[in-house]
Amino acid sequence: xxxxxxxxxxxxxxxxxxxxxxxxxxxxxxxxxxxxxxxxxxxxxxxxxxxxxxxxxxxxxxxxxxxxxxxxxxxxxxxxxxxxxxxxxxxxxxxxxxxxxxxxxxxxxxxxxxxxxxxxxxxxxxxxxxxxxxxxxxxxxxxxxxxxxxxxxxxxxxxxxxxxxxxxxxxxxxxxxxxxxxxxxxxxxxxxxxxxxxxxxxxx
Numbered sequence: 001x002x003x004x005x006x007x008x009x010x011x012x013x014x015x016x017x018x019x020x021x022x023x024x025x026x027x028x029x030x031x032x033x034x035x036x037x038x039x040x041x042x043x044x045x046x047x048x049x050x051x052x053x054x055x056x057x058x059x060x061x062x063x064x065x066x067x068x069x070x071x072x073x074x075x076x077x078x079x080x081x082x083x084x085x086x087x088x089x090x091x092x093x094x095x096x097x098x099x100x101x102x103x104x105x106x107x108x109x110x111x112x113x114x115x116x117x118x119x120x121x122x123x124x125x126x127x128x129x130x131x132x133x134x135x136x137x138x139x140x141x142x143x144x145x146x147x148x149x150x151x152x153x154x155x156x157x158x159x160x161x162x163x164x165x166x167x168x169x170x171x172x173x174x175x176x177x178x179x180x181x182x183x184x185x186x187x188x189x190x191x192x193x194x195x196x197x198x199x200x201x202x203x204x
Contacts, residue, residue: 001197003076004029004039008055010047010080014182018190019043032060041074041197044081046137046180049110052080053098066101070151074173074197076190082169082176083108083140090143104171105146105156111138126168127159129188134162134179141178142166150174173200 003019005012007028016026027037042065056062069075069085077085087102090109097110119137126132145156145166154172161167167178173196181189 001025001041001194001201002027002037002039003041003043003197004034004037005043006045006052006081008059009051010045011180011182012043012045012047014180015043015045015076015078018182018187022187022190022194024194029061030059032064035061035064035068040201041076041193042069044075044077044084045182046079046081049080049083049100050096050098053084053100057099062099062101066103069101069103069174072152072173072200074193074200075175076193077174077176078180078182079137079139079178082142082178083110085174085176086142103151104169104174104176105148105150106169106171106176107143107145108140109143110140122162124160124162124167126189127157129159129192132181132186132188133184134160134167134181135183136162136167136179139167139178142169142176145169145171173197 002025005016084100085104086106086108088107089097091097121135150171152172156171159168169176
């Protein structure tokens with residue numbers, strides 16, 4: 001099994017380390033040529049969503065990745081990655097709103113916990129996985145999800161709510177988290193995702 005990790009900006013190395021520890025071959029997406037390599041899953045890391053979006057366009061990677069996600073490619077997205085999947089973004093006045101793939105019918109609020117809150121840690125239940133540790137760093141959150149199907153034909157599900165805010169969601173093969181599971185020792189979220197990847201690969 002091979003995962004492609006978007007490595008234009010942000011905390012991508014931690015994702016690589018975790019997935020490799022689970023037996024997954026990983027390589028970094030840094031140019032359009034990298035998209036020619038075969039892979040079974042896409043990892044969208046945390047970081048700065050506006051920078052990532054801009055670089056994806058400049059490097060001619062944006063449209064190809066969006067098409068892959070729409071075709072059902074499994075995606076594991078955290079923080080900024082969640083923002084890149086959303087079809088609607090809420091932001092403070094004056095904030096730059098990144099161009100997004102728009103493959104996940106949800107509204108995401110950027111910097112939802114305030115710029116001054118560096119991070120916080122908690123535990124909460126994730127549907128289908130159990131209670132897991134959650135590390136939030138200048139995190140977004142999901143304001144709402146649509147009942148209508150996504151471009152992939154799937155309907156979004158809410159997987160976790162923290163302090164009344166949606167913190168984890170799924171839409172078909174797209175998984176998005178407001179927190180950073182790669183920063184905690186618990187690997188159940190990644191293991192759960194890899195079962196989805198394996199099932200998708202088996203279907204061809």
